[in-house]
Amino acid sequence: MDFAKLTNVMRDLALQAGDKIMEIYGSDDFEVRSKSDESPVTIADEAADAIISAGLRAAFPDIPLVTEEQAASHAQSVSTFLIVDPLDGTKEFIKRRGDFTVNIAYVQDGVPIRGIVYAPAKDRLFYTDAAGVAVEEEGSFAKGAPGPTQPITVSTPDNTALLVVASKSHRDQATDDYINKYATADMKSAGSSLKFCLVATGEADIYPRLGRTMEWDTAAGHAVLKGAGGDVVRFDDHTPLSYGKPGFENPFFIAYAPGVALKQP
Known part of the structure; x- marks a missing residue:
């Protein structure tokens, strides 16, 4: 290429x-x-x-x-x-x-x-x-x-005061319950793949997604975040989120700056 x-x-x-x-x-x-x-x-x-x-x-x-x-x-x-x-x-x-x-x-x-x-x-x-x-x-x-x-580069997170971004249109109780496992300083909502970019620029530390997404929803933001030093992992076992899955449907995932101490589901 x-x-x-x-x-x-x-x-x-x-x-x-x-x-x-x-x-x-x-x-x-x-x-x-x-x-x-x-x-x-x-x-x-x-x-x-x-x-x-x-x-x-x-x-x-x-x-x-x-x-x-x-x-x-x-x-x-x-x-x-x-x-x-x-x-x-x-x-x-x-x-x-x-x-x-x-x-x-x-x-x-x-x-x-x-x-x-x-x-x-x-x-x-x-x-x-x-x-x-x-x-x-x-x-x-x-x-x-x-x-x-x-x-652009991801933040160096403070795990006692994390900046969290979550979906504007798809927020639910399960997402809030997971976010409540962390010590947060600020919570913001954003739509679309902008959430990945907010983590990539250091405007947020973590973006958990507990809802249905497809690979076309996430691939571009994932690439930008990786290029800024961040990563995206599966929600269930924290292994890398891969692409080319049957039907191109994603599991739940977490996008984050590597300094975040991820919590278990």
Whole structure:
């Protein structure tokens, strides 16, 4: 894999998709439908998916592509592949809360090693550079011309005063019970894959997820967090969260800065 090319292609496609999403987001109304699993989908999800999948297939025709909005791609059995969630946080998009992202990742041998997370409504752009280092780009995000970037790195946590981030739309009692095992100084809520990025930048120390997610929800944020020195493990046994699982469904997991003393379930 040409990682410099991959970084540039993912970045440009994420920005193109973000432009289309914001065009629809700014309209007076947009149709919301339900998929077979009862999750919502909008024309923004589909338009962004068309942009990203066409671009990835043109640039990397020999690499399998898995994308949320193309059900046929979910039947693949692969360990090295590109994976896309064109609009993560559709519920936040529908409610016009801004916490939605464009996610593109490259998984190699079951490990997400490159990724990009773009939050167009919040003007935040996180990705792994050609060397795999996680950065946040600043500026106007011009296509084809990356602006200045700053490497990001996880915190050095204080286990007597942890910073916790949890889901905005999927918070439940089981999550709260687990969080209560820790000594926390602050708790914040965020939508979509932004939670991984908050851990990656040191704005949070730990993000536990006790709920259903799919690999396209997590791969890009996972890659960014790994590039910032963090990690993601299974909730049940704290072994690494792997990718390419049948159906691309995740178990419960914990994303964290390595200094956090993880509690048992």
